Amino acid sequence: MVAVEQRTYKRYIYRAPVTYEYFRTNDYFGAVIHNHSMGGMCFETHYAVPKGVEVFIKITNFSPEASAPECRKGYHAEVRWCQERKDLEQPTFRVGVNFFEPVLL
Incomplete structure (x- = not known):
């Protein structure tokens, strides 16, 4: 039997630099977005991040005029x-990661 991937939101391939912190620690680590959706994203980093922890992902190239996720x-x-x-x-x-609030793309 073939496993069927069930996702709530469509994923989009996307590469962009980000930083992340364990929520409210102000200690940031570098990462690169691998893909994103309205409900979450996948990023790559040089550090293992434990399942279940809250993180804040800061967009390096933030621009309110940009398309998601840089908006x-x-x-x-x-x-x-x-x-x-x-x-x-x-x-x-x-x-x-799953976002605590879905993001309109």
């Missing part, structure tokens, strides 16, 4: 999963 200064989200990429020399993790 907002940042996103408050919960980490849903974190997977290490084994195909790279440097430790790299893909992190999937």
